[in-house]
Amino acid sequence: MKDKTMKVPPRERILAAAEELFYREGIRGVGVEAIAARAETTKMALYRHFESKDALVTEWLRLEVARDEAVLDRLAAEHPGDPRAQLLGWAKHITERLSGESDRGCPFLNSVAELPDRNHPARQVIEAHKSAQTRRVVELCAQAGLADPEAVASEFVFVIEGAQVSAQSMGTANTCERLLCIVRRLLEEAPPSAAPRR
Structure with missing residues (x-):
């Protein structure tokens, strides 16, 4: 087992351990x-x-960003031309992750609590990712033809983030169920605009 592990380059082993x-x-x-x-x-x-622990933390979070983006890319490939299905798919992905026995919530939200300095490079990675993620949700809401994509996207992101925090203190069963219920309601009740954007 050790021989197998040692074949992995040191940098990758360090990142895996840090993660x-x-x-x-x-x-x-x-x-x-x-x-x-x-x-x-x-x-x-x-x-x-890695020149410092901060540099290692920053690189770990960059890898987490890439994983997050890959989920949305996968959903886009699975549901081409169906932005509502992509958004619902993201919510389902979150509930599946939260239901895992080893889940400790969102690594970004957890890390922000430990990185109060907004100038910390890892904190900047998180904030840039969350901003880009929100813009992507706004675009999906716009593609779905929702009349106020910014408002729906804001509520969507709010409940996704809130569910990840709530699951840690209130348990996953009710949290996951409520998350999907709220997201479905958001996507079903949000009035469409005159013509969907493409």
Whole structure:
């Protein structure tokens, strides 16, 4: 098993260890020594690939951004020309993730709580991602022909974010059910504009 692990390049092992530990125990709760040990390498090797713990946190969150974007890209491919199905699919993806036994909520929301400095590079990655994500939801709402895409998108993002927080303290069953109910209502009740945008 160890021989198999050692075939993975050190940088990838370090990122995989950081992802696991940061998500499970929090950014502040994990030191570089623990990450190096989990990656079966040394602190010196870790610092050869990442100049600081902040740089490692930032790169981890960039990988999380890529995963998030890949979900929306997959939904676009699965439901071409059907923006409402894409939005509902995203909500379903969130509920599936929240229902996982090892889920600790949204890594971005968790990280923001530990990164109060808005100038921190990792915090800037999160804020840029959330802004881009919101713009994408607005565009999907516009493509669906909703009369006020910005307002619907704002509510959609609000309930998605809120569900991820609520699930951690109130349990997933009711949270997931309510999330899908609210999203369906948003998409069904939002009045269409005169002609859908393409």
